[in-house]
Amino acid sequence: MKKFEIAVIPGDGIGQEVVPAALDVLRTIAEVHGGLKFEFAEFPWNCDYYLKNGKMMPDDGLQILQGFEAIFLGAVGNPAVVPDHVSLWGLLIKIRREFEQVINIRPAKLMRGLQSPLANPKDFDMIVVRENSEGEYSEIGGRIHRGEDELAIQNAIFSRKGTERAMRYAFELARKRRGHVTSATKSNGIFHSMPFWDEVFKQVKGDYPDVETASYHIDALAAFFVTRPHIFDVIVASNLFGDILTDLGGAVMGSIGIAPAANINLNGKYPSMFEPVHGSAPDIFGKGIANPLGQIWTAQMMLSHFGEDEIAQKLLDAIEEVTADGVKTPDIGGSASTREVSDAICSRLKAL
Numbered sequence: 001m002k003k004f005e006i007a008v009i010p011g012d013g014i015g016q017e018v019v020p021a022a023l024d025v026l027r028t029i030a031e032v033h034g035g036l037k038f039e040f041a042e043f044p045w046n047c048d049y050y051l052k053n054g055k056m057m058p059d060d061g062l063q064i065l066q067g068f069e070a071i072f073l074g075a076v077g078n079p080a081v082v083p084d085h086v087s088l089w090g091l092l093i094k095i096r097r098e099f100e101q102v103i104n105i106r107p108a109k110l111m112r113g114l115q116s117p118l119a120n121p122k123d124f125d126m127i128v129v130r131e132n133s134e135g136e137y138s139e140i141g142g143r144i145h146r147g148e149d150e151l152a153i154q155n156a157i158f159s160r161k162g163t164e165r166a167m168r169y170a171f172e173l174a175r176k177r178r179g180h181v182t183s184a185t186k187s188n189g190i191f192h193s194m195p196f197w198d199e200v201f202k203q204v205k206g207d208y209p210d211v212e213t214a215s216y217h218i219d220a221l222a223a224f225f226v227t228r229p230h231i232f233d234v235i236v237a238s239n240l241f242g243d244i245l246t247d248l249g250g251a252v253m254g255s256i257g258i259a260p261a262a263n264i265n266l267n268g269k270y271p272s273m274f275e276p277v278h279g280s281a282p283d284i285f286g287k288g289i290a291n292p293l294g295q296i297w298t299a300q301m302m303l304s305h306f307g308e309d310e311i312a313q314k315l316l317d318a319i320e321e322v323t324a325d326g327v328k329t330p331d332i333g334g335s336a337s338t339r340e341v342s343d344a345i346c347s348r349l350k351a352l
C-alpha cells in the first residue's frame with residue numbers, strides 16, 4: 001500500500017467549496033485503486049486567520065509544510081478584508097519561492113462536452129511550462145525622484161541555470177507526450193535576455209534530437225493560441241510570458257474554473273504545490289455553484305506527479321465523461337452544483 005501525506009490548504013472563498021469536493025474524489029480514487037492511501041492534514045490558513053493573527057500562516061508554517069509530500073491548495077484572497085498583495089505574498093508566493101517551486105505547469109485542452117469560445121478550436125491539447133522563479137518577476141530594480149523626474153527601473157533576471165532547467169523540463173515532458181516543444185521568445189524586441197533565451201534553447205534542443213521544435217515571438221504565439229491552438233504540444237516560456245499564455249489557455253478551454261496548475265520543486269528538498277488557476281471568486285462564494293473541475297484536474301496532476309499515471313488518466317477520462325453527459329456548473333453552461341459535479345465524477349470512478 002502506497003501512502004501519500006498531503007497538506008491541504010483550502011484558503012479563502014470558493015477554495016473552501018472546491019477543495020472538499022476534490023478531496024472526496026481523491027478518497028474515491030484510493031478506494032477504487034486499492035493500493036493507494038492518502039492522509040490529508042488540513043490547515044486553516046487564509047484571510048480569516050490573518051484577521052485573528054496578523055499573519056497568513058504561523059511563523060513555523062513553512063517548516064510544518066516541509067514534511068509533506070505535496071501541498072494541495074484552493075485559492076487565497078479576500079480583498080474586502082485583506083489587501084491582495086498581503087494575502088498572496090504572505091502565503092501562496094511565499095510557499096512558491098521558499099520551496100523552490102521553479103517550474104509551473106498548466107495544461108489546456110479541448111474537453112469533451114465543453115464549449116470553447118473559439119469558432120474553430122479543433123482538438124487542441126497543450127501544456128505550458130512556465131519558468132517560475134526569475135525572469136521578469138524579480139525584485140531587482142528601484143525608483144528614484146518623484147513627480148516629473150520620477151524614474152522606475154525593473155530588471156528581468158535570466159540565469160543560465162534557471163532558463164536551461166525550464167527548457168529541459170519541457171523537452172523531457174514532450175518526450176512523454178507528442179514530442180514537440182515550442183519556445184516563446186521575443187528576441188526581435190528584447191535586446192539581451194531573449195537572444196540569450198534563444199541561444200540556450202538551441203543548445204538544449206541539441207540534446208533532444210528526437211524532439212521537434214518551433215520558436216515564435218510571444219505576440220504571434222498568443223495569436224496562434226486563438227487561431228490554431230492544435231499546433232502546440234509543450235510550450236516553454238519565461239515567467240511573464242507563461243503567466244499570460246496560461247490565462248489565455250484557460251480562456252480558450254471555456255472557463256477559468258476548469259484550469260489546473262502545478263508548482264513543481266525539482267530538487268526534492270521541498271514539496272510541490274498543486275492549485276487551480278482560478279482565485280477565490282468572492283462573487284460566487286457561498287452559492288454552491290463553483291466549478292470544481294479546476295481543483296479536481298489539479299488533483300489529477302498531483303497523482304501524475306506521484307507517478308500514478310494510470311489512475312490519473314482514468315480520472316481525466318471520468319472528468320470528460322461527466323462534462324460530456326452535461327453535468328456542468330453554470331460557468332460552463334450547466335445548472336449542476338459543485339457537489340453534483342464531484343459526486344458524478346465519484347460515481348463514474350466507482351463504475352470503472
Ligand SMILES: NC(=O)c1ccc[n+]([C@@H]2O[C@H](COP(=O)([O-])OP(=O)(O)OC[C@H]3O[C@@H](n4cnc5c(N)ncnc54)[C@H](O)[C@@H]3O)[C@@H](O)[C@H]2O)c1
Nearest residue numbers: 075076077078079084257278279280281283284290291331
Ligand atoms: N492562486 C490563487 O490563489 C489566486 C489566483 C487568482 C486570484 N486570486 C485571488 O482571488 C480573489 C478574487 O480574484 P479575481 O476575482 O480576480 O479572480 P477569480 O479567479 O477568483 O474570479 C474571476 C472570475 O471567474 C469566476 N470563477 C473563478 N473560479 C471559478 C470557478 N471555479 N467556478 C466558476 N466561476 C469561477 C469568478 O466567479 C469571477 O467572476 C482575489 O483576492 C485574488 O487576489 C488568488
